[in-house]
Amino acid sequence: xEKLDHKDYLNFxxxxxxxxxxxxxxxxQQIPYFRTDEFSYITxxxxxxxxxxxKTEEKSRVIFLTASGTGAMEATVMNTLxxxxxxxxxxxxxxxxxxxxxxxxxxxxxxxxxxxxxHKLTKEHLEQYRDKGFxxxxxxxxxxxxxxxxxxxxxxxxxxxxxxxxxxxxISSFIADKYEMDKCHxxxxxxxxxxxxxxxxxxxIIVVNERAVKRIEENNVKSMYFNLKSYLSNGERGQTPFxxxxxxxxxxxxxxxxxxxxxxxxxxNRSRALAEDFRNKIxxxxxxxxxxxxxxxxxxxxxxxxxxxxxxxxxxxxxxNIFVCPNGGELRDTLFRVGHIGDLKIExxxxxxxxxKDMYKRGML
Ligand SMILES: *Cc1c(COP(=O)(O)O)cnc(C)c1O
Numbered sequence: 001x002e003k004l005d006h007k008d009y010l011n012f013x014x015x016x017x018x019x020x021x022x023x024x025x026x027x028x029q030q031i032p033y034f035r036t037d038e039f040s041y042i043t044x045x046x047x048x049x050x051x052x053x054x055k056t057e058e059k060s061r062v063i064f065l066t067a068s069g070t071g072a073m074e075a076t077v078m079n080t081l082x083x084x085x086x087x088x089x090x091x092x093x094x095x096x097x098x099x100x101x102x103x104x105x106x107x108x109x110x111x112x113x114x115x116x117x118x119h120k121l122t123k124e125h126l127e128q129y130r131d132k133g134f135x136x137x138x139x140x141x142x143x144x145x146x147x148x149x150x151x152x153x154x155x156x157x158x159x160x161x162x163x164x165x166x167x168x169x170x171i172s173s174f175i176a177d178k179y180e181m182d183k184c185h186x187x188x189x190x191x192x193x194x195x196x197x198x199x200x201x202x203x204x205i206i207v208v209n210e211r212a213v214k215r216i217e218e219n220n221v222k223s224m225y226f227n228l229k230s231y232l233s234n235g236e237r238g239q240t241p242f243x244x245x246x247x248x249x250x251x252x253x254x255x256x257x258x259x260x261x262x263x264x265x266x267x268x269n270r271s272r273a274l275a276e277d278f279r280n281k282i283x284x285x286x287x288x289x290x291x292x293x294x295x296x297x298x299x300x301x302x303x304x305x306x307x308x309x310x311x312x313x314x315x316x317x318x319x320x321n322i323f324v325c326p327n328g329g330e331l332r333d334t335l336f337r338v339g340h341i342g343d344l345k346i347e348x349x350x351x352x353x354x355x356x357k358d359m360y361k362r363g364m365l
Pocket of ligand 1: 069071095142171192
């Protein structure tokens with residue numbers, strides 16, 4: 001543990017990820033005071049850019065929370081759902097399980113679609129829940145623990161037909177995979193700063209449409225910090241009720257301008273190219289890519305040889321200054337992941353492949 005100088009590490013995790021030079025330069029600067037017209041302008045501009053990138057209508061609103069992604073998931077469950085709801089939760093791994101736990105903690109009536117590890121959600125799954133009185137749906141766009149990208153068009157169509165309120169955690173998918181909020185009939189989208197938008201951790205974002213705003217306004221939430229009504233009213237003038245992560249919001253604004261300038265497709269294509277390159281090169285090595293319908297954000301790898309997934313992560317971290325992404329819980333020894341988000345390059349893939357090849361040659365894998 002004596003060396004915690006991470007500047008020379010290559011980081012293939014899913015967050016925090018490698019940040020580009022421009023974002024890091026902004027991080028060096030002093031933090032300005034924020035109850036000003038200048039800062040309000042930045043926040044309002046970011047709101048507009050996010051709505052444009054995520055493809056939702058002008059009337060939708062954007063809430064900036066100073067919390068990790070889970071904070072935004074919890075705030076969403078607390079503020080847009082109630083005991084009168086009947087919620088369908090997709091649990092295909094640890095992030096789906098998190099939504100299930102949040103419903104339990106906040107006593108929201110719910111049923112769970114439990115998917116086998118690495119499997120996608122199908123039309124057949126959904127059909128069993130048709131006309132059963134469900135009022136809301138909770139799903140992660142990308143179940144980051146297994147790499148599965150769910151079919152949001154399919155889910156959105158089902159929710160529209162059944163008049164179900166649709167909440168999507170797009171934390172690890174936003175700008176790595178295609179995402180069209182309104183087209184998929186999504187009412188709430190959740191994002192976090194440390195995944196594909198490649199900023200420091202600390203800010204999460206909740207995009208809400210008119211229907212979601214109405215639910216927030218009508219809900220009686222017993223919380224000061226997580227009462228989204230005050231975020232909506234303060235947000236009208238580009239402010240937040242409490243001190244936000246000012247520095248990260250400034251970095252976010254710069255990032256959003258970059259994304260808007262080149263087009264979100266450029267970012268999605270970049271992740272796709274990194275993912276395809278890596279998936280091609282890993283074929284020669286003793287790993288199985290376990291999941292169906294993979295996100296561009298991550299490749300889940302099951303080691304087929306003697307070394308367990310977590311030991312591979314530790315070995316590569318300690319000996320090669322590279323972070324791959326370990327799993328916790330049940331998947332700890334059977335699955336690790338290689339991310340394709342953040343400021344990565346094809347040469348970095350080559351470097352990681354070289355390390356794995358070398359381990360294989362020495363009989364470790
Ligand atoms: C990373 C992630 C989260 C949030 O995790 P935090 O550690 O709370 O930021 C939530 N959902 C998904 C799908 C994620 O990948």
